[in-house]
Amino acid sequence: MKAIAVLAIALAILASVMFANKNRSPSRDQQAHPADTSSETAVAHTTDSPKTALPAELTITTSDDRDDNQASHNDADSTVENSDGNTDGNTSRQDSIDIPELGKQSLDEASFRYWVGRLRNNPQLLQAAVNEYLENTDPTRSRNLAALLAEVNSPLVLNAATQLTQSPDTTTQLIGLELIARLQPTNTHARNHAIDMLATQTDPTLLVATLNVFATPAQAVSGEQRQLILDHARLLTTHSDANVRALGIDTISRWSKGNSGGAATIGLNDPDSAVRAKSAASLIGVKNPSAESRQNLLLVAANKQEVKTTRQLALYALSKMPLTETERQRYEALEIEVRRTP
Numbered sequence: 355m356k357a358i359a360v361l362a363i364a365l366a367i368l369a370s371v372m373f374a375n376k377n378r379s380p381s382r383d384q385q386a387h388p389a390d391t392s393s394e395t396a397v398a399h400t401t402d403s404p405k406t407a408l409p410a411e412l413t414i415t416t417s418d419d420r421d422d423n424q425a426s427h428n429d430a431d432s433t434v435e436n437s438d439g440n441t442d443g444n445t446s447r448q449d450s451i452d453i454p455e456l457g458k459q460s461l462d463e464a465s466f467r468y469w470v471g472r473l474r475n476n477p478q479l480l481q482a483a484v485n486e487y488l489e490n491t492d493p494t495r496s497r498n499l500a501a502l503l504a505e506v507n508s509p510l511v512l513n514a515a516t517q518l519t520q521s522p523d524t525t526t527q528l529i530g531l532e533l534i535a536r537l538q539p540t541n542t543h544a545r546n547h548a549i550d551m552l553a554t555q556t557d558p559t560l561l562v563a564t565l566n567v568f569a570t571p572a573q574a575v576s577g578e579q580r581q582l583i584l585d586h587a588r589l590l591t592t593h594s595d596a597n598v599r600a601l602g603i604d605t606i607s608r609w610s611k612g613n614s615g616g617a618a619t620i621g622l623n624d625p626d627s628a629v630r631a632k633s634a635a636s637l638i639g640v641k642n643p644s645a646e647s648r649q650n651l652l653l654v655a656a657n658k659q660e661v662k663t664t665r666q667l668a669l670y671a672l673s674k675m676p677l678t679e680t681e682r683q684r685y686e687a688l689e690i691e692v693r694r695t696p
Contacts, residue, residue, distance in 0.1 A: 453482045457490070457498035466502065473506045480506065484514045487533075496529050504536030512537060516547055528563050535567040545572060545579060552586040558595035565590070565601040571608050583609050596626035603629065607636035622650040622668075627661050630654060634667035643675045652681065655688045658695075665692045 461469065473480045487499045503511045515537065518530025531551075537544035548567040555561050568583055583605065590602035603621045618640070621633030634654060637647055654660055654668040669692060672685050 453479070453486060456483060456486060457495040457502065458492075460498060461502070466505075469502055470505045473502070474508070477510070480508065480510055484510055488514055488518065493529075497532065500529075500533045500536055504533060507537060507541060512541060512544055512547075515544070519547070519551065524557065524559060527560055531560070531563040531567060535569065538567050539570045539572045542575075542579070545575070549579065549582050549586065552583075552590070558593070558598050561590065561593070561595070561598050562601055565598070565605050568605050568609065580609055591621065596624075596629055599624065599626070600629045600632040603632050603636050607640075611641075619644070619647045619650050622654055627664060631661065631664040631667055634664055634671055637671040638667070639674055640671075648672065648675060648677065648681055652684055652688070655685075655692065662692065662695055665695075 456469070473483055483499065483503065487496065487503060490496055490499065503514070511533070515530045515533040519527050519534065521527055521530070531548075534544050534548055538548060548564055551564045552561070555564055565587065568587075572579075587602045587605035587609070590598050591606070593599050593602065599621070603618055607618060618633045618636040621629050621636070624630050624633065634651065637643065637651060640647070651668045651672050655665045655672070657665065665688075669685065669689055672681075677685060
Protein backbone atom coordinates (compact mmCIF):
# COMPACT_ATOMS: atom_id res chain seq x y z
CA MET A 355 0.00 0.00 0.00
CA LYS A 356 2.85 2.32 0.84
CA ALA A 357 4.40 1.62 -2.52
CA ILE A 358 1.17 2.40 -4.27
CA ALA A 359 0.87 5.71 -2.47
CA VAL A 360 4.38 6.73 -3.46
CA LEU A 361 3.65 5.83 -7.08
CA ALA A 362 0.49 7.93 -7.08
CA ILE A 363 2.38 10.95 -5.74
CA ALA A 364 5.04 10.56 -8.42
CA LEU A 365 2.45 10.40 -11.18
CA ALA A 366 0.75 13.54 -9.88
CA ILE A 367 4.04 15.46 -9.88
CA LEU A 368 4.80 14.34 -13.43
CA ALA A 369 1.37 15.44 -14.66
CA SER A 370 1.71 18.90 -13.13
CA VAL A 371 5.12 19.42 -14.78
CA MET A 372 3.80 18.42 -18.22
CA PHE A 373 0.80 20.77 -17.83
CA ALA A 374 3.06 23.71 -16.97
CA ASN A 375 5.29 23.14 -20.00
CA LYS A 376 2.30 22.99 -22.30
CA ASN A 377 1.11 26.45 -21.14
CA ARG A 378 4.58 27.98 -21.48
CA SER A 379 5.36 26.96 -25.12
CA PRO A 380 2.98 27.80 -28.02
CA SER A 381 2.07 25.16 -30.50
CA ARG A 382 3.36 25.22 -34.09
CA ASP A 383 -0.04 26.54 -35.22
CA GLN A 384 0.31 29.30 -32.72
CA GLN A 385 3.85 30.03 -33.90
CA ALA A 386 2.78 30.11 -37.56
CA HIS A 387 -0.32 32.23 -36.95
CA PRO A 388 0.16 34.56 -33.98
CA ALA A 389 -2.98 35.75 -32.32
CA ASP A 390 -4.24 39.35 -32.91
CA THR A 391 -2.70 41.50 -30.19
CA SER A 392 -4.24 44.79 -31.23
CA SER A 393 -6.22 45.04 -28.04
CA GLU A 394 -3.07 44.41 -26.03
CA THR A 395 -1.19 46.93 -28.12
CA ALA A 396 -3.91 49.50 -27.60
CA VAL A 397 -3.65 48.96 -23.88
CA ALA A 398 0.13 49.11 -24.02
CA HIS A 399 0.00 52.49 -25.80
CA THR A 400 -1.96 53.91 -22.92
CA THR A 401 0.78 53.00 -20.47
CA ASP A 402 4.05 54.75 -19.89
CA SER A 403 6.02 52.03 -21.66
CA PRO A 404 8.18 53.36 -24.56
CA LYS A 405 6.92 52.57 -28.06
CA THR A 406 9.06 50.49 -30.33
CA ALA A 407 10.37 52.67 -33.19
CA LEU A 408 9.29 51.56 -36.64
CA PRO A 409 11.67 51.57 -39.60
CA ALA A 410 11.57 54.84 -41.50
CA GLU A 411 9.77 53.34 -44.48
CA LEU A 412 6.96 52.13 -42.23
CA THR A 413 6.65 55.20 -40.02
CA ILE A 414 3.03 56.26 -39.61
CA THR A 415 2.48 60.03 -39.88
CA THR A 416 -0.43 61.39 -37.89
CA SER A 417 -2.34 64.59 -38.75
CA ASP A 418 -0.53 66.39 -35.92
CA ASP A 419 2.79 65.23 -37.33
CA ARG A 420 1.79 66.52 -40.77
CA ASP A 421 0.88 69.93 -39.33
CA ASP A 422 4.16 70.12 -37.43
CA ASN A 423 6.15 69.09 -40.49
CA GLN A 424 4.33 71.63 -42.69
CA ALA A 425 4.92 74.38 -40.17
CA SER A 426 8.62 73.55 -40.07
CA HIS A 427 8.73 73.54 -43.87
CA ASN A 428 6.97 76.90 -44.05
CA ASP A 429 9.30 78.40 -41.47
CA ALA A 430 12.27 77.25 -43.49
CA ASP A 431 10.84 78.71 -46.69
CA SER A 432 9.84 81.96 -45.09
CA THR A 433 13.28 82.73 -43.74
CA VAL A 434 14.55 84.17 -47.00
CA GLU A 435 16.62 87.23 -47.63
CA ASN A 436 14.51 90.17 -48.70
CA SER A 437 15.43 93.03 -50.99
CA ASP A 438 16.93 95.01 -48.14
CA GLY A 439 19.31 92.20 -47.27
CA ASN A 440 17.42 91.16 -44.15
CA THR A 441 15.82 87.88 -43.21
CA ASP A 442 12.52 89.08 -41.91
CA GLY A 443 10.37 86.01 -42.28
CA ASN A 444 8.17 85.78 -45.33
CA THR A 445 8.16 89.51 -46.22
CA SER A 446 9.61 89.05 -49.72
CA ARG A 447 7.33 86.14 -50.46
CA GLN A 448 4.35 88.09 -49.18
CA ASP A 449 5.25 91.10 -51.31
CA SER A 450 5.33 89.03 -54.48
CA ILE A 451 2.01 87.47 -53.58
CA ASP A 452 0.39 90.84 -52.83
CA ILE A 453 1.49 92.64 -56.01
CA PRO A 454 -1.32 91.17 -58.18
CA GLU A 455 -3.80 92.51 -55.61
CA LEU A 456 -2.14 95.90 -55.16
CA GLY A 457 -4.41 98.80 -56.08
CA LYS A 458 -7.62 96.80 -56.21
CA GLN A 459 -8.60 98.40 -52.91
CA SER A 460 -7.73 101.86 -51.61
CA LEU A 461 -4.89 101.85 -49.08
CA ASP A 462 -5.05 103.58 -45.73
CA GLU A 463 -2.26 106.04 -44.95
CA ALA A 464 -0.09 103.54 -43.07
CA SER A 465 -0.36 100.91 -45.82
CA PHE A 466 0.27 103.53 -48.50
CA ARG A 467 3.48 104.69 -46.80
CA TYR A 468 4.57 101.09 -46.26
CA TRP A 469 4.23 100.29 -49.96
CA VAL A 470 5.97 103.49 -51.05
CA GLY A 471 8.95 102.51 -48.89
CA ARG A 472 8.99 98.94 -50.15
CA LEU A 473 8.78 99.96 -53.80
CA ARG A 474 11.48 102.61 -53.45
CA ASN A 475 13.89 100.13 -51.87
CA ASN A 476 13.15 97.15 -54.09
CA PRO A 477 13.61 97.66 -57.86
CA GLN A 478 12.27 94.19 -58.67
CA LEU A 479 9.14 94.81 -56.65
CA LEU A 480 8.72 98.22 -58.30
CA GLN A 481 9.05 96.63 -61.75
CA ALA A 482 6.35 94.12 -60.82
CA ALA A 483 4.04 96.96 -59.70
CA VAL A 484 4.75 98.91 -62.90
CA ASN A 485 3.97 95.82 -64.97
CA GLU A 486 0.64 95.51 -63.18
CA TYR A 487 -0.07 99.16 -63.98
CA LEU A 488 0.81 98.70 -67.65
CA GLU A 489 -1.35 95.60 -68.01
CA ASN A 490 -4.29 96.74 -65.89
CA THR A 491 -7.58 97.70 -67.54
CA ASP A 492 -9.65 98.63 -64.48
CA PRO A 493 -9.94 102.45 -64.12
CA THR A 494 -10.25 102.42 -60.33
CA ARG A 495 -7.18 100.25 -59.92
CA SER A 496 -5.30 102.45 -62.40
CA ARG A 497 -5.98 105.51 -60.24
CA ASN A 498 -4.88 103.71 -57.07
CA LEU A 499 -1.70 102.42 -58.68
CA ALA A 500 -0.99 105.82 -60.25
CA ALA A 501 -1.17 107.51 -56.85
CA LEU A 502 1.24 104.97 -55.38
CA LEU A 503 3.70 104.97 -58.29
CA ALA A 504 3.70 108.77 -58.52
CA GLU A 505 4.73 108.97 -54.88
CA VAL A 506 7.63 106.62 -55.61
CA ASN A 507 8.53 108.97 -58.51
CA SER A 508 11.35 107.00 -60.12
CA PRO A 509 12.58 106.99 -63.74
CA LEU A 510 11.00 103.56 -64.09
CA VAL A 511 7.59 105.05 -63.29
CA LEU A 512 8.06 107.95 -65.72
CA ASN A 513 9.09 105.54 -68.48
CA ALA A 514 5.92 103.54 -67.91
CA ALA A 515 3.78 106.68 -68.08
CA THR A 516 5.37 107.94 -71.31
CA GLN A 517 5.07 104.47 -72.80
CA LEU A 518 1.32 104.56 -72.21
CA THR A 519 0.95 108.05 -73.72
CA GLN A 520 2.60 106.81 -76.91
CA SER A 521 0.01 104.08 -77.43
CA PRO A 522 -2.28 104.36 -80.48
CA ASP A 523 -5.23 103.68 -78.16
CA THR A 524 -6.85 106.82 -76.72
CA THR A 525 -7.95 105.14 -73.48
CA THR A 526 -4.43 103.91 -72.84
CA GLN A 527 -3.03 107.38 -73.49
CA LEU A 528 -5.48 108.87 -70.99
CA ILE A 529 -4.29 106.42 -68.32
CA GLY A 530 -0.69 107.45 -69.00
CA LEU A 531 -1.59 111.15 -68.83
CA GLU A 532 -3.19 110.63 -65.43
CA LEU A 533 0.14 109.35 -64.11
CA ILE A 534 2.04 112.16 -65.87
CA ALA A 535 -0.29 114.66 -64.16
CA ARG A 536 0.60 113.22 -60.77
CA LEU A 537 4.32 113.35 -61.55
CA GLN A 538 4.41 116.80 -63.17
CA PRO A 539 4.50 119.08 -60.07
CA THR A 540 7.77 117.54 -58.89
CA ASN A 541 9.21 116.00 -62.05
CA THR A 542 10.80 118.20 -64.73
CA HIS A 543 10.95 115.37 -67.27
CA ALA A 544 7.25 114.61 -66.87
CA ARG A 545 6.53 118.31 -67.39
CA ASN A 546 8.61 118.43 -70.56
CA HIS A 547 6.82 115.39 -71.93
CA ALA A 548 3.44 117.05 -71.38
CA ILE A 549 4.67 120.28 -73.03
CA ASP A 550 5.71 118.27 -76.08
CA MET A 551 2.26 116.68 -76.21
CA LEU A 552 0.61 120.13 -76.14
CA ALA A 553 2.65 121.07 -79.18
CA THR A 554 1.84 117.97 -81.19
CA GLN A 555 -1.57 116.70 -80.03
CA THR A 556 -4.67 117.39 -82.11
CA ASP A 557 -7.35 115.16 -80.54
CA PRO A 558 -9.56 117.39 -78.34
CA THR A 559 -10.02 114.65 -75.73
CA LEU A 560 -6.28 114.18 -75.37
CA LEU A 561 -5.65 117.93 -75.44
CA VAL A 562 -8.04 118.37 -72.51
CA ALA A 563 -6.27 115.59 -70.61
CA THR A 564 -2.87 117.10 -71.41
CA LEU A 565 -3.96 120.55 -70.22
CA ASN A 566 -5.19 118.91 -67.03
CA VAL A 567 -1.61 117.76 -66.44
CA PHE A 568 -0.87 121.41 -65.59
CA ALA A 569 -3.74 121.79 -63.13
CA THR A 570 -1.20 122.00 -60.28
CA PRO A 571 1.58 124.50 -61.04
CA ALA A 572 5.06 123.37 -60.10
CA GLN A 573 6.86 125.27 -57.38
CA ALA A 574 10.30 124.76 -58.89
CA VAL A 575 9.99 125.44 -62.60
CA SER A 576 12.33 127.18 -64.99
CA GLY A 577 11.26 130.41 -66.69
CA GLU A 578 11.64 128.68 -70.04
CA GLN A 579 9.28 125.87 -69.09
CA ARG A 580 6.70 128.29 -67.70
CA GLN A 581 6.78 130.37 -70.87
CA LEU A 582 6.38 127.31 -73.09
CA ILE A 583 3.32 126.22 -71.10
CA LEU A 584 1.78 129.69 -71.37
CA ASP A 585 2.52 130.00 -75.09
CA HIS A 586 0.90 126.64 -75.93
CA ALA A 587 -2.10 127.34 -73.68
CA ARG A 588 -2.61 130.75 -75.28
CA LEU A 589 -2.71 129.19 -78.74
CA LEU A 590 -5.34 126.75 -77.52
CA THR A 591 -7.69 129.53 -76.35
CA THR A 592 -8.76 129.84 -80.00
CA HIS A 593 -9.23 126.08 -80.55
CA SER A 594 -12.46 124.91 -82.17
CA ASP A 595 -13.36 122.79 -79.12
CA ALA A 596 -14.90 124.76 -76.24
CA ASN A 597 -13.44 122.48 -73.56
CA VAL A 598 -9.96 123.01 -74.96
CA ARG A 599 -10.47 126.78 -75.01
CA ALA A 600 -11.74 126.81 -71.42
CA LEU A 601 -8.81 124.77 -70.12
CA GLY A 602 -6.37 126.85 -72.14
CA ILE A 603 -7.62 129.95 -70.27
CA ASP A 604 -7.56 128.06 -66.97
CA THR A 605 -3.95 126.95 -67.55
CA ILE A 606 -2.87 130.51 -68.26
CA SER A 607 -4.58 131.64 -65.08
CA ARG A 608 -2.77 129.03 -62.99
CA TRP A 609 0.72 129.51 -64.46
CA SER A 610 0.84 133.25 -65.14
CA LYS A 611 1.22 134.30 -61.51
CA GLY A 612 -1.87 136.49 -61.62
CA ASN A 613 -1.15 138.09 -65.00
CA SER A 614 -3.76 136.23 -67.05
CA GLY A 615 -5.94 139.27 -67.78
CA GLY A 616 -5.48 139.36 -71.55
CA ALA A 617 -6.52 135.79 -72.39
CA ALA A 618 -9.28 135.74 -69.77
CA THR A 619 -10.75 138.98 -71.04
CA ILE A 620 -11.00 137.58 -74.55
CA GLY A 621 -12.75 134.50 -73.14
CA LEU A 622 -15.50 136.63 -71.60
CA ASN A 623 -16.86 137.15 -75.10
CA ASP A 624 -16.68 133.46 -76.06
CA PRO A 625 -19.88 131.98 -77.56
CA ASP A 626 -19.73 129.06 -75.08
CA SER A 627 -21.03 129.65 -71.54
CA ALA A 628 -18.50 127.28 -69.97
CA VAL A 629 -15.64 129.27 -71.50
CA ARG A 630 -17.13 132.53 -70.26
CA ALA A 631 -17.47 131.07 -66.76
CA LYS A 632 -13.87 129.84 -66.79
CA SER A 633 -12.73 133.26 -68.00
CA ALA A 634 -14.59 135.06 -65.23
CA ALA A 635 -13.13 132.69 -62.64
CA SER A 636 -9.63 133.21 -64.08
CA LEU A 637 -9.91 136.96 -63.40
CA ILE A 638 -10.46 136.44 -59.67
CA GLY A 639 -7.45 137.90 -57.89
CA VAL A 640 -5.68 138.95 -61.09
CA LYS A 641 -2.97 141.56 -60.56
CA ASN A 642 -3.39 145.01 -62.07
CA PRO A 643 -6.65 144.32 -63.97
CA SER A 644 -7.06 146.44 -67.04
CA ALA A 645 -10.04 148.76 -67.62
CA GLU A 646 -11.06 146.40 -70.43
CA SER A 647 -11.18 143.46 -68.02
CA ARG A 648 -13.37 145.36 -65.56
CA GLN A 649 -15.76 146.57 -68.29
CA ASN A 650 -16.13 143.10 -69.76
CA LEU A 651 -16.85 141.62 -66.32
CA LEU A 652 -19.55 144.24 -65.78
CA LEU A 653 -21.07 143.33 -69.14
CA VAL A 654 -21.18 139.65 -68.22
CA ALA A 655 -22.76 140.45 -64.84
CA ALA A 656 -25.39 142.67 -66.52
CA ASN A 657 -26.33 140.08 -69.16
CA LYS A 658 -29.74 138.73 -68.14
CA GLN A 659 -29.35 135.86 -70.63
CA GLU A 660 -26.13 134.70 -68.99
CA VAL A 661 -26.00 131.69 -66.64
CA LYS A 662 -26.47 132.93 -63.08
CA THR A 663 -23.32 131.26 -61.77
CA THR A 664 -21.27 132.96 -64.47
CA ARG A 665 -22.75 136.34 -63.52
CA GLN A 666 -21.89 135.59 -59.89
CA LEU A 667 -18.31 134.71 -60.84
CA ALA A 668 -17.99 138.00 -62.72
CA LEU A 669 -19.24 139.95 -59.70
CA TYR A 670 -16.93 138.07 -57.35
CA ALA A 671 -13.93 138.89 -59.59
CA LEU A 672 -14.98 142.56 -59.57
CA SER A 673 -15.23 142.53 -55.77
CA LYS A 674 -11.49 141.83 -55.59
CA MET A 675 -10.53 144.64 -57.96
CA PRO A 676 -9.96 148.36 -57.39
CA LEU A 677 -12.97 150.05 -59.06
CA THR A 678 -13.71 153.60 -60.04
CA GLU A 679 -16.69 155.27 -58.34
CA THR A 680 -18.85 154.74 -61.42
CA GLU A 681 -17.82 151.08 -61.61
CA ARG A 682 -18.51 150.66 -57.89
CA GLN A 683 -22.06 151.99 -58.17
CA ARG A 684 -22.81 149.77 -61.15
CA TYR A 685 -21.30 146.76 -59.37
CA GLU A 686 -23.47 147.26 -56.27
CA ALA A 687 -26.65 147.60 -58.36
CA LEU A 688 -25.84 144.42 -60.31
CA GLU A 689 -25.05 142.51 -57.12
CA ILE A 690 -28.59 143.19 -55.85
CA GLU A 691 -30.11 142.27 -59.20
CA VAL A 692 -28.25 138.96 -59.53
CA ARG A 693 -28.97 138.02 -55.92
CA ARG A 694 -32.70 138.41 -56.60
CA THR A 695 -32.55 136.40 -59.80
CA PRO A 696 -34.05 132.91 -59.38
